[in-house]
Amino acid sequence: MSEPRPIFAAENLTLERKRGDRPAIAELTLGARRGDVLTVLGREGSGRDILLAALLGELPGRATKAGSLTLGDGGDDGPRLTYLPGPESRVLAPFVSTLAQLTRIVARTLSLSRKEAREKLHGALEHLPHTPDFLARLSRPPRRVACRERAFALLVTALAQDPDAILADDALAGLEPSESEEMASLLLKEQSRRGFALVYFTGDPVVATRLGGRIAILREGKLTDHGTIEQLQSTKSHSYTHVLLRAAPRLGQRPRDARRKPRAEPLLQVRSFAFEKADDPRRGAAEGITFDLRRGASLALIGEHGSGRRALIRAVIGLEPAPQGRIIFDSVDIGILSRAMLARLRKRVGFVTGDDRALDPRMTVGGTIEEPMRAHMRLPAEERKSAASAVLKRVGLGDMIARQKAGALSALDRRRLQIARVIAANPQLVVLFEPLEGLDALGQALILDLLCEMREREGPALLVVTANFAIAEALADDALILKAGRIVARGTIAELVRAPQDAYVRRLVAAVSAAPADGLSQAAAQV
Amino acid sequence: MSATDTAAARTNSSPLRIALGGLGLAGLGALGALVALEDIAAPYEAGMMRTGEALAPPLAPHAFGTDLLGRDIWSETVHGLAVTMADAVGALPIALAAGTFAGFLAAHMLRYSGPLLRAAANALIAVPALFLAVLFAALLGHQNAVVAAGLAVAPAAFARSYDRAHSLLASPHADFARATGLDRWSLFRRDLIFELRESIVAVAARALAAVVILLSTLSFFGFGAAPPARDLGLMIAAARGALPEAWWTAGFPLLALALFILAARLAAGLSEGERA
Numbered sequence: 065m066s067e068p069r070p071i072f073a074a075e076n077l078t079l080e081r082k083r084g085d086r087p088a089i090a091e092l093t094l095g096a097r098r099g100d101v102l103t104v105l106g107r108e109g110s111g112r113d114i115l116l117a118a119l120l121g122e123l124p125g126r127a128t129k130a131g132s133l134t135l136g137d138g139g140d141d142g143p144r145l146t147y148l149p150g151p152e153s154r155v156l157a158p159f160v161s162t163l164a165q166l167t168r169i170v171a172r173t174l175s176l177s178r179k180e181a182r183e184k185l186h187g188a189l190e191h192l193p194h195t196p197d198f199l200a201r202l203s204r205p206p207r208r209v210a211c212r213e214r215a216f217a218l219l220v221t222a223l224a225q226d227p228d229a230i231l232a233d234d235a236l237a238g239l240e241p242s243e244s245e246e247m248a249s250l251l252l253k254e255q256s257r258r259g260f261a262l263v264y265f266t267g268d269p270v271v272a273t274r275l276g277g278r279i280a281i282l283r284e285g286k287l288t289d290h291g292t293i294e295q296l297q298s299t300k301s302h303s304y305t306h307v308l309l310r311a312a313p314r315l316g317q318r319p320r321d322a323r324r325k326p327r328a329e330p331l332l333q334v335r336s337f338a339f340e341k342a343d344d345p346r347r348g349a350a351e352g353i354t355f356d357l358r359r360g361a362s363l364a365l366i367g368e369h370g371s372g373r374r375a376l377i378r379a380v381i382g383l384e385p386a387p388q389g390r391i392i393f394d395s396v397d398i399g400i401l402s403r404a405m406l407a408r409l410r411k412r413v414g415f416v417t418g419d420d421r422a423l424d425p426r427m428t429v430g431g432t433i434e435e436p437m438r439a440h441m442r443l444p445a446e447e448r449k450s451a452a453s454a455v456l457k458r459v460g461l462g463d464m465i466a467r468q469k470a471g472a473l474s475a476l477d478r479r480r481l482q483i484a485r486v487i488a489a490n491p492q493l494v495v496l497f498e499p500l501e502g503l504d505a506l507g508q509a510l511i512l513d514l515l516c517e518m519r520e521r522e523g524p525a526l527l528v529v530t531a532n533f534a535i536a537e538a539l540a541d542d543a544l545i546l547k548a549g550r551i552v553a554r555g556t557i558a559e560l561v562r563a564p565q566d567a568y569v570r571r572l573v574a575a576v577s578a579a580p581a582d583g584l585s586q587a588a589a590q591v
Numbered sequence: 592m593s594a595t596d597t598a599a600a601r602t603n604s605s606p607l608r609i610a611l612g613g614l615g616l617a618g619l620g621a622l623g624a625l626v627a628l629e630d631i632a633a634p635y636e637a638g639m640m641r642t643g644e645a646l647a648p649p650l651a652p653h654a655f656g657t658d659l660l661g662r663d664i665w666s667e668t669v670h671g672l673a674v675t676m677a678d679a680v681g682a683l684p685i686a687l688a689a690g691t692f693a694g695f696l697a698a699h700m701l702r703y704s705g706p707l708l709r710a711a712a713n714a715l716i717a718v719p720a721l722f723l724a725v726l727f728a729a730l731l732g733h734q735n736a737v738v739a740a741g742l743a744v745a746p747a748a749f750a751r752s753y754d755r756a757h758s759l760l761a762s763p764h765a766d767f768a769r770a771t772g773l774d775r776w777s778l779f780r781r782d783l784i785f786e787l788r789e790s791i792v793a794v795a796a797r798a799l800a801a802v803v804i805l806l807s808t809l810s811f812f813g814f815g816a817a818p819p820a821r822d823l824g825l826m827i828a829a830a831r832g833a834l835p836e837a838w839w840t841a842g843f844p845l846l847a848l849a850l851f852i853l854a855a856r857l858a859a860g861l862s863e864g865e866r867a
Contacts, residue, residue, distance in 0.1 A: 381770050410772035422767035426785045435768075439777045489771065 068098040069136065071143050071229040071261045072119055076131035079114050079285075083128050088114045090285040091131070098143075098228060100261045101252070101277025105269060105308065107504050111285040112265045119231055119263070120147055136228075143228035146173070151215035152238035156206040162214070163202040166221045173225050181224075188224035191257070192216075192250060211369075212243045219247065223254055229261035236271055240368035240531050241575035242568065248274050267504050270312045270576060281305055311505035313512055313534035315561055315576050328359035329395075331493060331525045337379065337389035339372055339549050352389050353551055355544055359492070362519065362526035364536035364557065366572065367546030373529050376546075377495060380527070381413050382406040394492075411440040414486035414494040414524065416515070418501025420478055423485075425471025429461065432470050432481055436489035455484045459514055476507040483514050487522060494524045500535055512538055533561065534576040545569055608860060615796065615857025622851055626673045633666035638819050646837045656839040658830060664839060667826060668847050674822035675851070678737045678815075679803045685741025686798040690748025695786070697749075698756035699779040709753050715746035724805045728814040736815040740805040744798055752794075756782060793859050800855035807848055823848045 073095035078087050088111040096102045106112040117123050118133060136142040149155045156165050171181035189198070194216070202209065202217055209217070215235065222230050235251075236244045252275065255262045264275055272279050273293050281289040281296070281304070289296055289305040296305050336352030353376065357363050367373040379386040382398045391398050393409055401409065415422075423432055433452040437443055443451070453463045459480040465473075470481060479499070486494055499515060500508040516538060519526060528540045536543055537557050545553040545560070545568070553566045564570040625632055640660045649656040655664040694712075697705040715723065720743045727739035759765060759782050768778055809815035810824030818825070823844045830841035 383766070383770060404774065407769070407772055407774045410770065413770070413772060415767060415770045417767065419763055419767075421763035424764040424768070424781065424785075426789075427781070435773065435777070435781070436771055439773050485771075491771075495770075 068100075068259075069143065069228070070134075071096045071098060071100070071136070071145070071263075073134045074131070075134075077118070077133050078130040079111070079118055079123070080128045081114065081124065082126045086285075088127075088285050089118075089282075092285075092287050094280055094287060094290070096229065096261045096263055098261050099259045101255065101264070101275055102261070103264045103266060103272040103275055103277065103279045104282060105266060105272045105279050106282030107267045107308075107506065109284070110267075110282040112267075112282050113233075115282070116231060116233055116265050119145060144173075144226065145229050145231055146222045146225045146227035148218060148222040148230050148232040148235045150234045150237040151211045151218065153233065155218075158207045159205050161203045162206045162209050162217060163199060165206075166202070166217060169221055170224045184224040185220060188220050191254065192220065192223075211238060212240075212247075215239055215243070215247055216250075219251060223258075227260050229263060230255075232262065232264045234266045234268070234271075235264070237266070237268070241533070242368060242531075242571040244271070245274075245571055245575040252276075268312060269309050269505050270314060273309070274575075281308065308505060311509040313500065313508055313532065313538055313576070315534050315537055315573065328361075330356045330392075331359045331394055332357040332380065332527070333390075333392040334376075334380065335390040335392070337376065337386055337391065339375055340387055351550075353544070353546075354389075355554075357493070357525050357527060359525055360523045361542075362528065362540040364528040364530065364540035364543040365546055366530060366533065366536050366543050368531040370548070371546040372549040373546055374497075377497060377527070377529055381410055381415075381495065411436075411489070412492045414489055414491035416479070416482045416486055416494065416496045416499045418479075418498035420475055420502060423470045423478055423481060425469060427470050428466065429456070429468050429470055429473070429481060430466035433484050433488045436485060440489060451488060452484075455488045458487065459484045460510070475502055476510065479503065479507070479511050480514065483511070483518065487518055490522065491524055493527065494518075495527045495529065496539065497529045498531070499528075500530075500532070515539055531572070532576055533557070533573050537561065545572070611857050612793075612860050615854045615859070616792070618850065618854030619796070619858055622672065622676070622854060625669060626676050629669055629673050633663075633669040635663045635666040637667070637670035638662065638821070639666070646833060646840070648837070649839050655843050656837070658837070658840045659833050664843050667821070668823070668843050671821050671823040671826045671844055672847050672851065674816055674820055675803065675807060675824070675848070678740075678806050678822060679799055681737045682741035682744070682802040682806065683795060683799055685738055686744040686748055686802055687795060689742060690745035690798070691752040691794055693745075694749035694752035694754075695756045695783060696779070698753045698760065699775055699782070705753070709750065712746040712750045712753070716750060720744060720747070720801065720805060721808055724809055725812070725814055728809060733814060733817060736806065736809050739814075740802050740809060743805055744801045747801070748794075748798055752786075755786070759786075796855050797859035797861060800852050800859060800861070803848070803852050803855065823851075 074092050077089060077092045079089040080086075081088050092115070104112050104115065114123070114127070118129070119135075123129065135145070156162060167178055167181045167185065170176065170184050171178055174181065174184065176184065185199070198213070198216075201213070206214060218235070230251075232251075236247055239247060248271070251262065262275070262277070264271070266272060276293065278290065278292055279296055280287055281302070283304055289302045291301070293309075295301065296309060333356050335354050337354070338352040355363065365373055365376065375384070378384045380391055380393075382391075382393075382401070386399060394412075396409070398406060398409065427435070430449070430452055433455060434448050437448050437451065453466065456463060456466060461477060461480050461484065470478065473481060496515065500511055503511060512535065518524075519539065526539055528536055530536055541556060543554065543557045543560055544551050545566070547568055553560060553564070553569050560569055561573055564573050640662055645657060645659055645661040647653055647657040647661075653663050653665065655668065657663055658667070697708050701708065723746075724739050724743035727742050728736050731739055760778070765778060768781075806815055807822065807824035807827075810822050811828045813828070816822040816825050821829070826844040827841050827848070830837075830844070833840045
């Protein structure tokens, strides 16, 4: 068998965003052939975006290029490179029919009529599992198509263009774990069936491991390491590689032996909570959600977007009344409390969320930390100040920035600030709502460390709301798996991971397992 | 930060906007200084007649001419401006307290009656502010025209600040604060402090512009300032008869009034067509 056709070959490629800038890509030598799976792994600012632009032939006008970048074997008839963006990217116009836009993309790249392009899309769809009305539902504008379906539609579009290579720009970002797992296996299956090259640009090492194949690690424009995941995990690889690959939370990463089993009083009791009133005749009596959380214990509510996790949490902290069932916090049924009493109760609750808008951008960093102290505790201003600066140091934010506005901080620093605020208020219950969302791998590792440390030192009861089993495992002992408003599984996390009974749980676990999923990646590597 | 936020921030902080706002503030300052130095700036006392020939045109010997009774227009305009400004400054706290502050407070504290008050404000906004002012002046008596003007401006100010507070309360960070047990008063204090710091000058200037227009119009119609103390509105009303042959009698008070309102509107950052 002859060598597969080359897709691209970069030799000593140097790219500058603007003449005279520090090179965004420096002396890069990298290539891919048909059938390859190559992940370009690098954080923001590593130059992966400009490398992708160069491959697509869309370098910004002021950028300069040195060295060589050959597409195909250098002949006139180059390989067809197809761009696959993520579902959250804004490649599609928000108010126009999705299907029409996707058809136009296919029609333009293959110089087909609209009708032929539509048939191409149908053809690509045939090999993928889908519901019969999928294309019909795509006639809605992109903002009204679910994230998973948007990702799927973009994948179909890329496949319909008969690519020699798919250049994926973090195409799985923004998907929930089980969706991401599903999409990754589809992508790999099609890749090995059709034999195109998959070049995946991402900052997420979990995805890189999941895809298998080769990984090229970019750091500040330089290729620091390059090889299969096994080679990269060996001791010979670059230290940065180890840091990066170990950074993202993954199952079995933080084994903590002999967890103390708290035998204390229950702090939070949820009894037959349901999202609709049970007397709704169409539904019949749902059994509802029931669980206990003891003082100092920690429980994970594992559920994806749309599982009802947000509504449950809002009811638990008394922001909205529970439609059905009782919520008992510290032996008090919060359903009967006045607003003022509820607010007083919530002083004992801390909150860390993945939503970066949670902090008032107008407040200073110091003010953000002191606010709950001022509202909840009677402390002299001096003590408040010193306590605030102590917590700031603990989460790794310097004392100097206490006077800066919270809105001026980076996403990582804002997350740190949220944690500092929680620590300062010393709550009995801390709700962590997707605490690592929107951070890159190294940031996730830092925040997870901080949260674990808080758990060890302050010992509040934790309620971890996440879709990611690895985060749940690192922070909690027991878990409830929520799906569409119901509990589909419960038990200790160790058990759930070891022997998941439910297919849904299996998928969630697989999404964050350390090993690349069975078979597929090997098959991909052999082609 | 959403696209609209950044767009708003951009227009608010564009160099031209900042320059115009500064110009407005400088204008207000200059007019204020003129009024503060009233006794030095105006060569004649208020209402002093026969300072020269009646209806003398501008330039010599009176730079701005004289009116029917031989009063020096320049001195009269300065004195009128002083009365108008004093009245406006008196009406401003009423508009700010009954409008802006009350709206902020209602949005934060009144869960059920707040929306009702907001709806009532909407109903009042539907009535032209001038009618409201006339109504209040009739109810409260002419000596209280200042209060009437302040109250007439209040509904619009109430609605604006209620809506602003409401959107702040619906923001993710307010939600987050509530989730961690901050009570209504803490949130109120926090939002109030930031709003004061950010926009009090613009809000006050906006109310000032509205109040000046109302006060002058009230006086023009005879509901406002009572002779012998004359404000700009009354001066313009008195000059009506002589206007065809002696434009300067009404022209210069009008110019002063226009400058005052223009400066206030610029300081408030209002654009053309936007109601004060």
